[in-house]
Amino acid sequence: MIHIKEISTQETFPIRLEVLRKNIPLPYEFNGDFDENTFHLGAFEDDNLIAVSSFMKTNNSNFEGNQYQLRGMATLKEYQGSGAGKLMLQKAFIILKKKNTAVLWCNARIAAVDFYKKQGFQTFGEKFEISLVGKHYVMFKELK
Numbered sequence: 362m363i364h365i366k367e368i369s370t371q372e373t374f375p376i377r378l379e380v381l382r383k384n385i386p387l388p389y390e391f392n393g394d395f396d397e398n399t400f401h402l403g404a405f406e407d408d409n410l411i412a413v414s415s416f417m418k419t420n421n422s423n424f425e426g427n428q429y430q431l432r433g434m435a436t437l438k439e440y441q442g443s444g445a446g447k448l449m450l451q452k453a454f455i456i457l458k459k460k461n462t463a464v465l466w467c468n469a470r471i472a473a474v475d476f477y478k479k480q481g482f483q484t485f486g487e488k489f490e491i492s493l494v495g496k497h498y499v500m501f502k503e504l505k
C-alpha cells in the first residue's frame with residue numbers, strides 16, 4: 362500500500378536525478394527548494410520512497426490570487442501507473458487549500474499532460490520549449 366508523507370528537500374534528490382535528469386545536464390536542485398513556504402511530498406511503498414513532488418510559493422503572472430508551483434514530479438519507472446502521483450497530488454490539494462491557495466500550476470512535459478488532466482489540471486496557452494528537456498505546457502488547477 363502506498364502512503365504519502367512530507368519529506369525533506371534532500372530526500373527528493375535521488376528520484377529527481379534518476380527520473381527527471383537522466384542524460385539531461387541540468388541541476389536537480391531547484392530555486393526555492395529550501396524556502397520556508399516550500400514543502401515536498403514523498404510516496405512510500407512500505408519504507409521505500411517511490412515518488413517525489415515539490416510545491417513552491419511561486420507566482421505565474423497569467424494567474425491571480427495565491428499560487429503555488431508544482432515542480433519535480435517524478436515516480437520511479439517501475440512504480441509508474443500505480444497511483445503514487447495521484448495520491449501525492451490529492452494530499453497536496455488538501456495542504457494547499459489550508460494555505461488558502463487559489464491556483465496550483467506547473468510546467469508540464471508533453472508526456473505528462475494527460476496525467477495532469479486526469480488530476481483536474483487544464484493547459485494554459487501554447488506549448489513552449491524548455492532547453493534540454495523539450496516541449497511543455499503551462500498547466501493549472503483552481504483549488505477553490
Ligand SMILES: CC(C)(COP(=O)(O)OP(=O)(O)OC[C@H]1O[C@@H](n2cnc3c(N)ncnc32)[C@H](O)[C@@H]1OP(=O)(O)O)[C@@H](O)C(=O)NCCC(=O)NCCS
Nearest residue numbers: 434435436441442443444445446447469470472473475476
Ligand atoms: C507523470 C508521472 C509523474 C505520473 O506519476 P504516476 O505515479 O506514474 O501516476 P499515477 O500512477 O498516480 O497515475 C494516475 C493516473 O494517471 C495515469 N497516468 C500516469 N502517467 C500518465 C501519463 N504520462 N499519461 C497519461 N496518463 C498517465 C495513470 O494511468 C492513472 O490513471 P487511472 O487513474 O485511470 O488509473 C510519472 O509517470 C513520471 O514520473 N513520469 C516521468 C517523469 C515526468 O514526466 N514527470 C512529470 C514532469 S512535468
